[in-house]
Amino acid sequence: MISLLFAKKSTVGFLxxxxxxxxxxxxxxxxxxxxxxxxxxxxxDHITQNNEELSITGRxxxxxxxxFDFGQCMTKLVDAVxxxxxxxxxxxxxxxxxxxxxxxxxxxxxxxxxxxxGADGGGWLDINADLRKLKxxxxxxxxxxxxxxxxxxxxxxxxxxxxxxxNPTGNENKGGRPDSNFKNTINAGKKLVGGDTLxxxxxxxxxxxxxxxx
Numbered sequence: 125m126i127s128l129l130f131a132k133k134s135t136v137g138f139l140x141x142x143x144x145x146x147x148x149x150x151x152x153x154x155x156x157x158x159x160x161x162x163x164x165x166x167x168x169d170h171i172t173q174n175n176e177e178l179s180i181t182g183r184x185x186x187x188x189x190x191x192f193d194f195g196q197c198m199t200k201l202v203d204a205v206x207x208x209x210x211x212x213x214x215x216x217x218x219x220x221x222x223x224x225x226x227x228x229x230x231x232x233x234x235x236x237x238x239x240x241x242g243a244d245g246g247g248w249l250d251i252n253a254d255l256r257k258l259k260x261x262x263x264x265x266x267x268x269x270x271x272x273x274x275x276x277x278x279x280x281x282x283x284x285x286x287x288x289x290x291n292p293t294g295n296e297n298k299g300g301r302p303d304s305n306f307k308n309t310i311n312a313g314k315k316l317v318g319g320d321t322l323x324x325x326x327x328x329x330x331x332x333x334x335x336x337x338x
Contacts, residue, residue: 134182136253137218139207141182147222150177176257178220178227186247201249205237208251217258230255 134144156170184204211218212232220227234254239246 134180134220134222136180136182136220136251137207137211139184139204139211141251142185143183144222145181145183146179147181147224148179149224150179152177175259176227177233178230178255178257180220180222180251180253180255182251182253184249184251201239201247204249204251208235208237220255227255227257229258229260231258 134141152174154172217229236252238250
């Protein structure tokens with residue numbers, strides 16, 4: 125009996141449970157539904173390890189179990205609810221400690237708090253919590269080889285290609301002079317519409333976009 129009284133209590137974050145009723149640990153994985161080649165050594169690539177899931181049922185008493193004062197103290201129950209609310213609102217991973225071990229980086233996925241006026245006179249909180257372990261990864265930076273890195277712009281290890289701006293036809297247009305394709309387009313427009321007046325309009329449009337002819 126002494127070993128039970130002085131056993132280490134379970135904790136959910138900052139909250140200490142007076143009684144841990146049950147705990148259920150799940151280790152889920154996803155296995156491919158497609159055929160896997162026989163003799164493949166990297167069989168683990170077809171099995172994805174998912175996050176650990178923990179379900180806990182515990183109780184918090186209104187009075188200290190090891191105390192000789194057996195009167196109810198609702199302040200303790202109110203404080204327990206406030207602590208659970210604070211952890212839920214903070215959205216920060218915490219640690220759960222039970223008799224089976226320590227579960228780190230856990231977060232609530234569901235939680236219910238119940239108090240009933242039954243045989244215990246409403247002096248207990250029943251807490252049911254579902255938690256999931258968060259996976260954290262570290263980003264690694266690696267420098268590119270010198271022959272792959274670009275020195276332009278002072279960016280170290282930055283590679284890429286610059287898009288060519290200007291003439292969409294790919295023909296270089298120097299000094300504002302129209303390229304051959306543009307000239308052919310203007311001439312074809314003149315022949316199509318005909319007339320001195322329209323030719324004059326075409327020359328004005330040409331002058332507006334590419335400048336006067338040499």
